Amino acid sequence: MAQQYFIITGALYGMLSVIFGAFGAHALKKIISDSDLLKSFETGVKYQMYHAIVLLVLGLNHFNNASIYWCFTIGVMLFSFSIYGLVLSSAKDKKLKFLGPITPLGGLLLILGWLFILLEVI
16 A cells, blocks of 8 residues: 555545534534534534544655555545534434445544554564
8 A cells, every 4th residue: 555545535524624624613503503403514524633633644754554544534534424424414404324324334433553563663
């Protein structure tokens, strides 16, 4: 796994989290009045940005562990993007309930990514 993948994915996730964060802070607040839904959306954005930064740091430090890369890459997709889908579908009163169980799977992959970093260093 080339370090460029870490950097490219980290930069893409970082860019998207800024876009989604701005969307949540401006446009979504006009559509959704439920503060819990807005907080959930913000959680998705934060976790996406945190892991974008980690991918960048790992790539810039020449990590090339495929397990770490895929856990974080897929973990963010499942965790953050399922939250975005749940919040946006709730805003239209068409909640996509099948996304609910996907969020914890993404969280589990993020945890595994951190575990793999720990094991890599040990």
